[in-house]
Amino acid sequence: MRRSGPTPRPAGSTGTATSATRLTVAGLVVTCSVAAASASFVAHADSVSDQKKKNDKRIAALGQQLEGTNASLARAFVNLERTNAALPVAQQRVAAAQNAQARAQAAQVAAEATEARAISAEARARAHNEAVAQKLAVAVANEQRAKEQLAKSASGLVSSQDALDSYAAEVFQGSGQESQLGMVFGSTSPEDFANRLIMADTASAVASDTIDKLAAMTADSTSTRSYLTSVRGEIVELKRQAEAALKGAEAAAAAATQAKNQAIVARNNAVTATQNAAAAKTQLDALKGKQTAYAADLAVQRQNEAADLASARAESSRLQAILVERARQARIAEQKRQAKLRAERAAKIKAERAKAAAAKKRGQVYVPRNPPPVQSDPTPSNYLSYPAVGPTTSGFGMRFHPVLQKWMLHDGLDWGIACGTPVYAAAPGEVIRAGWRASGWGNQVVIDHGIHRGVDLVTTYNHMSSIVKFGGHVNRGQLLGYSGTTGYSTGCHLHFGVYEDGTPVNPRGWL
Numbered sequence: 001m002r003r004s005g006p007t008p009r010p011a012g013s014t015g016t017a018t019s020a021t022r023l024t025v026a027g028l029v030v031t032c033s034v035a036a037a038s039a040s041f042v043a044h045a046d047s048v049s050d051q052k053k054k055n056d057k058r059i060a061a062l063g064q065q066l067e068g069t070n071a072s073l074a075r076a077f078v079n080l081e082r083t084n085a086a087l088p089v090a091q092q093r094v095a096a097a098q099n100a101q102a103r104a105q106a107a108q109v110a111a112e113a114t115e116a117r118a119i120s121a122e123a124r125a126r127a128h129n130e131a132v133a134q135k136l137a138v139a140v141a142n143e144q145r146a147k148e149q150l151a152k153s154a155s156g157l158v159s160s161q162d163a164l165d166s167y168a169a170e171v172f173q174g175s176g177q178e179s180q181l182g183m184v185f186g187s188t189s190p191e192d193f194a195n196r197l198i199m200a201d202t203a204s205a206v207a208s209d210t211i212d213k214l215a216a217m218t219a220d221s222t223s224t225r226s227y228l229t230s231v232r233g234e235i236v237e238l239k240r241q242a243e244a245a246l247k248g249a250e251a252a253a254a255a256a257t258q259a260k261n262q263a264i265v266a267r268n269n270a271v272t273a274t275q276n277a278a279a280a281k282t283q284l285d286a287l288k289g290k291q292t293a294y295a296a297d298l299a300v301q302r303q304n305e306a307a308d309l310a311s312a313r314a315e316s317s318r319l320q321a322i323l324v325e326r327a328r329q330a331r332i333a334e335q336k337r338q339a340k341l342r343a344e345r346a347a348k349i350k351a352e353r354a355k356a357a358a359a360k361k362r363g364q365v366y367v368p369r370n371p372p373p374v375q376s377d378p379t380p381s382n383y384l385s386y387p388a389v390g391p392t393t394s395g396f397g398m399r400f401h402p403v404l405q406k407w408m409l410h411d412g413l414d415w416g417i418a419c420g421t422p423v424y425a426a427a428p429g430e431v432i433r434a435g436w437r438a439s440g441w442g443n444q445v446v447i448d449h450g451i452h453r454g455v456d457l458v459t460t461y462n463h464m465s466s467i468v469k470f471g472g473h474v475n476r477g478q479l480l481g482y483s484g485t486t487g488y489s490t491g492c493h494l495h496f497g498v499y500e501d502g503t504p505v506n507p508r509g510w511l
Contacts, residue, residue: 073301073308074490077403080294083287090284097277104266104273111259111266118252118259125252129245136238139231146228153221156213302403308440312488315439319446323502326432326448327456331501334451341374379452384426384510385476387461388483388494390417396506411504412460412497419465419492421483425474426459426496426511434470441495442487443467445480457510460497463489 352368359366394414398407429449437444443464449457465484474480483494498507 101273108266118256125249327501390415440488462495
């Protein structure tokens with residue numbers, strides 16, 4: 001780009017500069033559209049993320065509902081449910097990615113069109129700048145030639161004027177025969193006079209030519225000065241135009257550079273959006289494949305669950321039969337113990353009365369000391385201590401099984417505690433069972449606490465990772481083992497059960 005010498009700043013911008021400004025604004029519009037599309041995609045991504053969080057929360061709740069279910073069935077169902085929940089999210093991501101791809105490609109087209117217009121405007125601005133620069137160079141050259149011509153004319157005028165002044169001096173100021181008049185009037189003969197007259201005419205002719213030449217040169221000098229004044233005015237205007245053209249070319253170049261950069265960003269965004277759309281589609285296809293596999297696995301596990309439930313019910317029935325029989329025997333033993341205590345009390349009362357009668361016969365006074373009544377049920381309401389401390393993740397009661405599609409009893413309290421947490425006896429008693437149970441309880445400890453409130457009270461501790469007390473008497477708070485996730489369990493926790501005469505009840509009535 002050509003730049004002229006120091007010139008005054010133009011009063012206003014040219015059409016080229018205005019065009020460059022319009023291109024800059026157009027580029028900003030393209031940038032804003034790309035940014036808006038990106039912001040829209042981010043906002044949609046946030047909504048998809050929120051949906052995923054809700055699905056994760058629902059899946060976690062399913063894990064609690066599946067507690068006590070065969071681990072393979074629970075895992076197959078949770079996998080399928082998680083996949084089913086992820087499919088709409090993945091589909092939304094595909095749609096969002098494809099929309100973003102379309103917007104990015106449209107922005108790319110707009111940016112490239114803006115880039116093409118900007119490059120064309122820059123070329124026109126540069127051509128205009130070059131044309132003005134060439135005109136300015138021609139005007140400056142003309143100015144220089146006019147200056148040289150004027151200087152040459154001035155020199156010629158001075159020389160001609162000097163010659164004419166010398167001639168006049170010779171004609172009018174010369175003395176004797178040295179002057180032209182002297183040459184005419186100082187002749188000695190007619191022939192000499194004629195010769196002298198011819199010489200005088202020749203000198204006059206030369207002087208006349210000099211005067212004509214001087215007039216012509218004066219006229220030419222005046223014309224040259226006028227042309228020089230005009231050329232200098234043209235130069236001032238062309239310099240102003242050159243400055244404006246240069247500004248326009250620079251603005252057009254800046255707009256073209258900005259448009260090129262925006263086009264590059266738009267192309268990169270389009271490439272990224274295309275890759276995102278392809279990745280989202282690949283993820284969706286993979287999820288569909290997993291869905292098919294998980295559905296088949298769930299079908300197999302659902303068939304196996306029937307046999308597992310039958311086995312668990314049989315094991316539960318055996319345990320209940322054992323507990324019912326122990327309750328019957330314990331109640332008989334308690335009745336015998338109560339009868340014995342009442343008989344012993346009656347005997348003591350009878351002996352005290354006999355002492356009083358004997359003392360009366362002797363004339364003495366004896367006040368009978370009767371024993372207190374036999375208490376049938378001294379057990380407090382909060383007889384059981386907490387075997388472990390943790391948040392309750394599942395309460396006692398009926399709950400809907402999402403796989404088997406039926407209501408089933410959750411016969412205890414679940415506390416969410418880390419695997420390896422110590423588990424303690426809730427009250428004194430006898431360990432009647434300890435070890436692995438095929439019914440789904442995993443490592444289990446069963447303690448019979450005897451008759452309390454008229455019922456045989458039994459507590460169970462299930463899904464333990466290890467057991468340290470396998471039999472014999474235990475005291476309240478004695479270590480039984482450590483919590484885990486064995487058996488039908490979907491995570492580390494303690495399932496604590498309470499039985500009254502072999503029937504499961506809500507443990508909170510005893511805690």
